[in-house]
Amino acid sequence: MTFSLAPTLAGFAFGLSLIVAIGAQNAFVLRQGIERRHVLAVVAVCAVSDILLIGAGIAGAGFIVDSAPGLLKFAYWGGAAFLICYGLLSARRAYRPTALTTEHSPDPARIGTVIVTACALTWLNPHVYLDTVVLLGSVAATYDTARVWFGVGAATASIVWFTALGFGARLLRPAFSKPSAWRILDGAIAAFMLALGATLVVQAVNS
Template identity: 45%
Template structure:
């Protein structure tokens, strides 16, 4: 059980930092658009990567750092343009925005964005594959329990974030709140993009 608890704690400690993926989940939760699928993709992707990490895939990534480098530059480009999109939205929006009157986006578009936020983020590989994989070595006999704990942290966090976001909706009955959120997300995306390439 200690390996499971340690894995759960490790998973939460790595995922709680506000990153591009978390900001995207939060915004979809506020908009009440495809929340289940966004949470499912994020949690499932984390589980796959954690599984790869504890089964030794981290050694392959360490031997072939090109994998992380490719994700780094593609990820930085993606975050830069997504940041521009949010900045444009921050200055364009003038009406009061409620989730019910926000223009719906297609499920395929949201799935594509969600996959990009996850798989083009080199920090995902460093955190879930290399770091979690390295820590799991301490639990040679119980690495499965450790992995399950780390995976469960992702499922709890993403579904909690996606569905708890609606409790913030009263704050977002004003257009200025959406403008501020979009502006903060734009700055966050650009900050992460810059950190990836310097």
């Protein structure tokens, strides 16, 4: 299989356009990056999940999502419940913020929870199936035999984005030395999660 630059670059640009916009997943990666807690694990989960979803889209799994409204309805309700719960937890953190007064060291006891949360924010989001599997898969199909390189480009975009977001977030640590900064961040995350959860409820009812 001969390398094709144009489809790869197109896939990279298209992949970035889907994941750069602020979302529940990106907000979680950003917070973990600022705290420096299990960043590598979070980045790996998000990137690998995206790669698997992109692979499914390239392989033509989009028609399954299109033809299974029951599956999407389940994802809407599950995603809504999770996002609302996460939003309430963020609101509680905003109510009682803490400052970064010392360097955080990895906490092995929490890594499982962090990984589960990262997976839930990815796989319980019904839009990830519509965007990454259906939409990206449809665009990739227009490249015929070169669609694999389109997928490689999109997968590369995910790896680059999550790595930059997760490990680049540490540059914001000085700004979060005060509890007020965490109150603003967690308040914004809470509002975003609750709003997104409410949107999924509406979509589940109407689907």
